[in-house]
Amino acid sequence: MTSTTTPPALDTAAVIDSIADLVSEHYVFPDAARQLADLLRRRSAEGSYRAESAEELAEAVTADLRSVNGDLHLGVKYHEVPVPPEQGAATLTAIRRRFDExxxxxxxxxxxxxxxxxxxxxxxxxxxxxxxxxxxxxxxxxxxxxxxxxxxxxxxxxxxxxxxxxxxxxxxxxxxxxxxxxxxxxxxxxxxxxxxxxxxxxxxxxxxxxxxxxxxxxxxxxxxxxxxxxxxxxxxxxxxxxxAHPREGWTVHPHLELSVPIARAVNPVSGTNWEGTxxxxxxxxxxxxxxxxxxxxxxxxxx
The missing domain is CATH 3.90.226.10 (2-enoyl-CoA Hydratase; Chain A, domain 1)
Structure with a gap:
């Protein structure tokens, strides 16, 4: 008898709410954080995230998260293999694999x-x-x-x-x-x-x-x-x-990891950094x- 593993259900509204809360609380730029959280919730209420899979949802949400200021460290990453729920665990597991290889x-x-x-x-x-x-x-x-x-x-x-x-x-x-x-x-x-x-x-x-x-x-x-x-x-x-922004990761679904920049770098010589440029x-x-x-x-x- 063959057993199969059923993928976890994708509760899109709950995932979007979780992402919006985390961005609002942790993103290094508070004004942009509020703007992005409002954008995600509005688009969710409009039914814009009718994704058929977690991977498609990750792509759609990442595009919206980057629509305000183009921060390439801000986004949702899809993991084919389910990832641990602990903060940062998904990234650390993937990085360790690359280190060993x-x-x-x-x-x-x-x-x-x-x-x-x-x-x-x-x-x-x-x-x-x-x-x-x-x-x-x-x-x-x-x-x-x-x-x-x-x-x-x-x-x-x-x-x-x-x-x-x-x-x-x-x-x-x-x-x-x-x-x-x-x-x-x-x-x-x-x-x-x-x-x-x-x-x-x-x-x-x-x-x-x-x-x-x-x-x-x-x-x-x-x-x-x-x-x-x-x-x-x-x-x-x-x-x-x-x-240029250092990031942290949160698991918002067994296959989805949210990346949020939580600080900004300032070079002592230039007084700025390379973000966006x-x-x-x-x-x-x-x-x-x-x-x-x-x-x-x-x-x-x-x-």
């Missing part, structure tokens, strides 16, 4: 002609308690190089603590990188490079080039932006996607030619 986020370490090292990170700058060991090993390997090309073209997210850890190998001395402001405008957290890093530092004087693409997002953007604003690296490639390269070029362009720049500088 990607050598901890270190995609490539290579020494090119002329003593120029390439370190490619992808797909994420994983939580530091997982990623510290593979990152420390990779950054120590490239430390003796004459110049470094840091390839972030495929990085689509990350942890600010991990960004600070990587920057610690590329800067001399403790450096303030970022301040997170809460919904109320208070300082929620500050990020600085660590006073000590395991292994060898590349240091703060040799040339660094950061490669970006139109897919580089969130944590990958922060690492690019921090180094660029400090004048520590030249960014080579394409303008990034433009998502992306990180603009110092040397614009197509992403697929960025490595060759950076290598030519490094070779010319070293010569």
């Amino acid at each position: 990607s050598l901890g986020g270190v995609a490539r370490v290579e020494l090119l002609d002329g003593g120029v090292a390439v370190l490619e990170l992808a797909p994420l700058l994983f939580p530091l308690d997982w990623a510290a060991q593979p990152l420390a090993a990779a950054l120590s390997v490239v430390a003796p190089a004459r110049a470094l090309i840091l390839d972030l073209r495929r990085v689509v997210g990350g942890d600010p603590n991990t960004v600070a850890f990587v920057c610690g190998y590329l800067l001399d001395g403790r450096t303030h990188l970022n301040t997170m402001l809460s919904r109320q405008g208070d300082v929620a957290e500050q990020y600085w490079t660590p006073p000590f890093v395991p292994g060898a530092r590349f240091g703060g004087s040799k040339p660094v080039y950061v490669l970006t693409s139109g897919n580089t997002f969130s944590g990958g953007e922060e690492l690019s932006y921090d180094l660029q604003q400090l004048g520590r690296a030249e960014v080579v490639g394409e303008t990034t996607r433009g998502g 992306g990180v603009r390269p110092d040397v614009p070029c197509d992403a697929d030619t960025a490595l060759d362009r950076a290598l030519a720049l490094a070779t010319a500088r070293l010569a």
